[in-house]
Amino acid sequence: xxxxxxxxxxxxxxxxxxxxxxxxxxxxxxxxxxxxxxxxxxxxxxxxxxxxxxxxxxxxxxxxxxxxxxxxxxxxxxxxxxxxxxxxxxxxxxxxxxxxxxxxxxxxxxxxxxxxxxxxxxxxxxxxxxxxxxxxxxxxxxxxxxxxxxxxxxxxxxxxxxxxxxxxxxxxxxxxxxxxxxxxxxxxxxxxxxxxxxxxxxxxxxxxxxxxxxxxxxxxxxxxxxxxxxxxxxxxxxxxxxxxxxxxxxxxxxxxxxxxxxxxxxxxxxxxxxxxxxxxxxxx
Amino acid sequence: xxxxxxxxxxxxxxxxxxxxxxxxxxxxxxxxxxxxxxxxxxxxxxxxxxxxxxxxxxxxxxxxxxxxxxxxxxxxxxxxxxxxxxxxxxxxxxxxxxxxxxxxxxxxxxxxxxxxxxxxxxxxxxxxxxxxxxxxxxxxxxxxxxxxxxxxxxxxxxxxxxxxxxxxxxxxxxxxxxxxxxxxxxxxxxxxxxxxxxxxxxxxxxxxxxxxxxxxxxxxxxxxxxxxxxxxxxxxxxxxxxxxxxxxxxxxxxxxxxxxxxxxxxxxxxxxxxxxxxxxxxxxxxxxxxxxxxxxxxxxxxxxxxxxxxxxxxxxxxxxxxxxxxxxxxxxxxxxxxxxxxxxxxxxxxxxxxxxxxxxxxxxxxxxxxxxxxxxxx
Ligand SMILES: Cc1ncc(C[n+]2csc(CCOP(=O)(O)OP(=O)(O)O)c2C)c(N)n1
Ligand SMILES: [Mg+2]
Numbered sequence: 001x002x003x004x005x006x007x008x009x010x011x012x013x014x015x016x017x018x019x020x021x022x023x024x025x026x027x028x029x030x031x032x033x034x035x036x037x038x039x040x041x042x043x044x045x046x047x048x049x050x051x052x053x054x055x056x057x058x059x060x061x062x063x064x065x066x067x068x069x070x071x072x073x074x075x076x077x078x079x080x081x082x083x084x085x086x087x088x089x090x091x092x093x094x095x096x097x098x099x100x101x102x103x104x105x106x107x108x109x110x111x112x113x114x115x116x117x118x119x120x121x122x123x124x125x126x127x128x129x130x131x132x133x134x135x136x137x138x139x140x141x142x143x144x145x146x147x148x149x150x151x152x153x154x155x156x157x158x159x160x161x162x163x164x165x166x167x168x169x170x171x172x173x174x175x176x177x178x179x180x181x182x183x184x185x186x187x188x189x190x191x192x193x194x195x196x197x198x199x200x201x202x203x204x205x206x207x208x209x210x211x212x213x214x215x216x217x218x219x220x221x222x223x224x225x226x227x228x229x230x231x232x233x234x235x236x237x238x239x240x241x242x243x244x245x246x247x248x249x250x251x252x253x254x255x256x257x258x259x260x261x262x263x264x265x266x267x268x269x270x271x272x273x274x275x276x277x278x279x280x281x282x283x284x
Numbered sequence: 285x286x287x288x289x290x291x292x293x294x295x296x297x298x299x300x301x302x303x304x305x306x307x308x309x310x311x312x313x314x315x316x317x318x319x320x321x322x323x324x325x326x327x328x329x330x331x332x333x334x335x336x337x338x339x340x341x342x343x344x345x346x347x348x349x350x351x352x353x354x355x356x357x358x359x360x361x362x363x364x365x366x367x368x369x370x371x372x373x374x375x376x377x378x379x380x381x382x383x384x385x386x387x388x389x390x391x392x393x394x395x396x397x398x399x400x401x402x403x404x405x406x407x408x409x410x411x412x413x414x415x416x417x418x419x420x421x422x423x424x425x426x427x428x429x430x431x432x433x434x435x436x437x438x439x440x441x442x443x444x445x446x447x448x449x450x451x452x453x454x455x456x457x458x459x460x461x462x463x464x465x466x467x468x469x470x471x472x473x474x475x476x477x478x479x480x481x482x483x484x485x486x487x488x489x490x491x492x493x494x495x496x497x498x499x500x501x502x503x504x505x506x507x508x509x510x511x512x513x514x515x516x517x518x519x520x521x522x523x524x525x526x527x528x529x530x531x532x533x534x535x536x537x538x539x540x541x542x543x544x545x546x547x548x549x550x551x552x553x554x555x556x557x558x559x560x561x562x563x564x565x566x567x568x569x570x571x572x573x574x575x576x577x578x579x580x581x582x583x584x585x586x587x588x589x590x591x592x593x594x595x596x597x598x599x600x601x602x603x604x605x606x607x608x609x610x611x612x613x614x615x616x617x618x619x620x621x622x623x624x625x626x627x628x629x630x631x632x633x634x635x636x637x638x639x640x641x642x643x644x645x646x647x648x649x650x651x652x653x654x655x656x657x658x659x660x661x662x
Binding site for chain 1: 313314315316319322323326327330336338340341366396397
């Protein structure tokens with residue numbers, strides 16, 4: 001167990017006072033410390049939004065990319081240097097709307113990436129518009145007459161897309177969240193943690209109390225390997241919302257499937273001019 | 285009816301202008317500094333029987349308005365730099381398939397994520413050349429809140445008439461500036477709706493000769509059968525590999541602009557008659573340029589302003605003529621200098637062309653431009 005203070009950065013936070021991103025930040029630090037992952041061993045790939053600012057407030061390597069494009073970048077990092085712990089981070093808009101296409105295909109490929117989605121069911125950074133997980137009827141800047149659309153169930157989508165680890169955490173219980181994030185980091189393939197996050201400024205429906213009244217921990221005897229049951233839990237949303245590892249499947253991560261990565265990370269190998277010369281003109 | 289005076293933002297005036305023009309479909313994705321256009325239309329359009337839809341990204345935003353427009357709805361999207369970049373592929377599709385729509389780009393400082401809440405005028409060349417292949421471009425640049433309203437209406441008119449996406453190139457400065465304006469009364473501004481075909485559906489050609497500008501064309505699903513594709517196509521819209529048909533299509537797209545330059549070109553002039561030093565400027569930068577010209581005149585310097593409100597097609601002929609008559613032309617832009625190269629291209633008289641630039645996210649000031657005028661005067 002490392003000291004959590006080694007991840008402290010000097011950056012001034014730009015989040016609202018009372019934002020639950022602070023609780024997620026605490027959980028991430030706690031998870032990294034509990035796994036003895038030093039700041040130089042972890043690489044974050046984050047998008048654009050309030051959520052992706054998290055790694056700014058953490059001592060780590062950071063590729064702060066573009067809105068919605070966290071996962072292609074994270075995949076590139078992992079394939080170039082699979083010795084790194086790669087954590088992708090973003091919001092529900094970033095990951096499920098703008099990056100929805102990448103989301104589905106990254107899970108299918110199963111690179112060893114931990115994906116943390118701060119799901120506040122709203123666009124925070126752009127000051128309150130509807131997101132793919134916004135409740136029906138939610139009044140926002142772009143849905144002044146209420147949201148007409150059915151919210152997406154990201155965990156059910158993940159299970160359908162062959163995600164090998166799909167979990168849900170709650171920013172209102174940061175100790176449990178830290179444990180969940182640690183499990184996700186330890187998982188060898190793609191691990192999604194959808195984190196329920198009250199937005200104190202722009203989402204007046206899904207408040208801390210709203211979540212608190214609904215969330216429950218999966219029972220100890222729950223078997224996350226049962227895909228059909230996992231679907232049912234992933235779709236459970238309303239009176240009760242389950243927290244924990246909803247689905248888990250043993251699947252070799254992408255980087256372990258590639259024979260050329262067997263000797264070690266790509267960047268530690270050199271193909272060399274000799275080999276290139278030998279190959280020249282061999283394609284028919 | 286009494287006068288309606290409003291204290292509007294540029295983005296607000298743009299959304300209101302779209303309502304005035306008869307826009308009935310908006311699809312897009314939130315992004316600073318354009319979000320107000322979307323949020324206002326999200327509220328106004330449904331009340332008028334129109335449709336607003338927030339899509340999952342900007343590619344979907346332009347995609348949905350192209351679909352709506354092809355089906356006959358007056359359609360629009362709004363965005364800023366990162367979203368505009370994402371729209372490039374389908375923008376080209378709109379040009380190729382000749383689909384009328386309006387794309388508003390409220391420019392922010394780039395490149396990339398840049399300065400989301402600060403302004404720039406650095407997307408002007410992307411507006412012209414951002415999508416691949418030879419293609420026509422029409423882009424309008426408002427310098428005031430009132431112009432934001434009026435040029436939005438004009439953008440819809442031109443889109444209808446020229447059957448193509450028309451870009452309203454706003455910037456954060458004008459988009460977020462508040463200014464008094466008198467709202468045009470219904471009927472005061474022209475609203476152009478393209479004619480619908482009257483021929484027997486069997487005779488109908490979606491891309492008939494004479495239909496590229498001001499001619500009739502049908503909405504999909506209105507009883508006329510045709511094809512829409514991004515592939516190079518014949519008069520019915522079906523893909524072709526025939527060299528004569530390819531040539532015909534490419535010339536048709538080019539001629540939309542080249543044969544209508546007089547109609548499309550629009551510039552405002554101030555004190556040009558006897559001007560020795562002319563400032564070429566557009567959009568937000570033109571506001572400071574205008575002030576600098578007035579201050580120069582007060583100091584006895586013969587300065588003038590050339591301000592295009594239609595930036596694409598570029599007013600080549602006018603710029604060439606003004607360059608011949610003046611001693612020096614200053615090009616005031618909020619970028620590292622983009623239109624200065626267009627001005628140079630039009631320079632047939634070796635008149636000195638001097639860029640006056642600012643690109644730190646802040647508004648170019650009259651003082652900076654005045655100083656450049658005084659230097660040029662020496
Ligand atoms: C291509 C592109 N489109 C739009 C934006 C503007 N934008 C930045 S973040 C964001 C959504 C923020 O919501 P979410 O991803 O849920 O993150 P949150 O702020 O709620 O944490 C949007 C629309 C952008 N930066 N780039
Ligand atoms: Mg969000």
